[in-house]
Amino acid sequence: MHAHLTVKQAPAMHNLDLPSYLEQSDQVGERFGRLKQRPVVLEVEQLGKEFEGAHGTVTALRDINFRTHRREFVCVIGPSGCGKSTLIRILAGLETPSSGRVLLDGKVVHGPGPDRGMVFQGYTLFPWLTVKKNVMFGLLRTGRGKMVAEQEAMQWIDLVGLGKFASSYPHQLSGGMKQRVAIARALANQPRILLMDEPFGALDAQTRARMQAYLLEIWQNIDITILFITHDLDEAIYLADRILVLKAHPGEVNELIEVPVPQPRSPAQFLSPEFLATKKRLEELIHPPQAEEDINADHLNMVRMVSVDDDVESVF
Ligand code: ADP
Secondary structure, eight states: TTOOOOOOOOOOOGGGGOOTTTOOOOOHHHHHHHHSOOEEEEEEEEEEEEEETTTEEOOOOOEEEEETTOEEEEEOOOOOSSSSHHHHHHHHHOOSSSSSEEEEEEEOSSSSTEEEEEESSSOOOEEEEEEEHHHHHHHHHTOHHHHHHHHHHHHHHTTHHHHHHHHGGGGGHHHHHHHHHHHHHHHHHHOOOEESSSSSTTOOOOHHHHHHHHHHHHHHOOEEEEEEOOOOOHHHHHHHHHHEEETTTEHHHHEEEOSSSSSSSGGGGGGHHHHHHHHHHHHHHHHOOOOOOHHHHHHHHHHHHHHHHHOOOHHO
């Protein structure tokens, strides 16, 4: 599977005659038209977050506004420190905003709730519980009887393809399998939205590609809206209907991109003109070309480091 191409593997795309990432085929345009008719699940209004640090106030997020429609897949991308984790923690109710608000199905979010499922990068399963008991955990807490919880848990475990491993413990599973259990556990509570913070970041490239395809399959089969944080451009384009691009210091919305790649997605699209055009745009936004003055300043600093340290090897 070629779901994880790097820039170097792609043909020199800056030299290709690519269409604009804003161009949409009729099929894609119609899909976005339908998507926008769907009810809004998540609304983020004028959201801001400031932290008091040892060196003064840090504005982690400023004036964040966006909406997510039912069964939409939104990826959030941006350079390190642009507030991605802060945003998802506020959406999860683990952090309170300094200004603005978050609404889920029109109701203001205060604190965590079963209407939001979460999957993080670290494996968050209970190591002392079997796969089945991990998935049953939330179901029992929301008042289901043991039999019902067991039946429902097994349905979700089957959905993620781990029926044979229901009695296994997390340490007996691979990284990808653990994240599948985490997805089953999050979905079992039937949340309105699934919040995923770099869930595949710790996996090797091949497993990651499999998990991406897998997540798309699950998403297509159930009624779930997904907000997914990543710093991987290919992953964002492959998965998302729209990509929210943030910029850092302060964390603000740079652009909200409608991905022009048709659905359903397949790894064969990684080299399509629409895919490459979107990737080019994301690269412009996230890694803007360094200004000439900055390059000169960097060069000067290097020369200074060499002459001060007199240690060429440490620089080159
Ligand atoms: P990202 O996930 O995009 O890397 P974060 O949300 O982790 O960004 O952080 C955004 C900014 O807020 C950074 O400058 C970070 O140092 C700051 N920040 C995050 N959490 C805290 C905190 N608990 N206290 C102080 N500053 C924080």
